[in-house]
Amino acid sequence: MTAPSHADRARSFNAAAAQYAANRPSYPPALFDAIEELGGRSLTGARVVDVGAGTGIATELLHRRGAAVLAVEPGDGMAAQFRRTHPDIPIVRGNGNALPLATASADFLTYAQAWHWTDPTHAVPEALRVLRPGGALALWWNTTPLDIPWHAAQAVRIEKRFGTHPAVEQNGSGARAALSDPTGLLDFTGHKVRWSRRIPIDTHLANLGSHSLFLVHGPEASTTFLTEEKQLLLDTFPDGIIEETYDVDLLIATTS
Known part of the structure; x- marks a missing residue:
């Protein structure tokens, strides 16, 4: 099989938007506390643009914090799911490489699990254009910590079958993409928040x-692997409930 392109992986979410919305993890309150502290202002009343909003998991949480939030999403399927789930939050079509927004119009630009889909040579200048003086660019990823034994064992199985576990791969790749700022004008501060959720194995x-790593390999390959994985997990968690642990890796930079 030819290796899927970056664009193929980005587009793969559109066919799985409902599955994404129903099963992806959220983010802990401590993340938004850190964004406010490091960004130098409250989210309440701030104009926030959530780029690559997907189905709106982060967008909804920003909205609950009192932000005047606008979602930006390029994908047809993801945008349609967003509108079904969050009819009260505005959304426009676009992506971080060419934001459909006025200059100096946002207090925060946020990218939840999304910056690695951009081209920083375009996305960084666009962020600097859209942010107001003193505004903040906040990027974050839920990553899988490999000091949890069952997570580490599963990551090895996924890599053997498909390649690097997507939530492990983002631990580092997103930061490298952000820190390759072509303008040299962003000075990122990093922060990490560990959290967990207890959920059924299914x-x-x-x-x-x-995740795109599974979606691009097609349903047959993914179903075979996930069926095998379910039995292995039931051997470890016979009550059918597991605790997923995440490290949210936050990078934030403010403009002058």
Whole structure:
């Protein structure tokens, strides 16, 4: 099989938008506390643009914090799911490489699990254009910590079958992309928040299956792997409930 392109992986979510919305993890309140502290202002009343909003998992949480939030999403399927789930939050079509927004119009630009789909040579200048003076660019990823034994064992199995576990791969790749700022004008500060959620094994497997690494390999290959994985997990968690642990890796930079 020819290796899927970056664009193929980015587009793969559109066919799995409902699965993504139902099973992907959220983010802890401590993440948004850190964004406010490091960004130098409250989210309440701030104009926030959530880029690559997907089905709106982060967008909804920003909205609940009192932000005046606008979602930007390029994908047909993801945008349609967003509108079904969050009819009260505005959304426009676009991507981080060419934001459909006025200059100096946002207090925060946020990218939840999305910056690695951009081209920083375009996305960084666009962020600097759209942010107001003193505004903040906040990028974050839920990553899988490999000091948890069952997570580490599963990551090895995924890599043997498909390649690097997507939530492990993003631990580092997103930071490298951000820190390759072509303008030299962004000075990122990093922050990490560990959190966890207890969920049924089937929810965990559906979460895994909603990642592009699985989606681009097609349903047959993914279903075979996930069926095998379910039995292995039941051997370890016979009550059918697991605790997924995440490290949210946050990078944030403010403009002058």
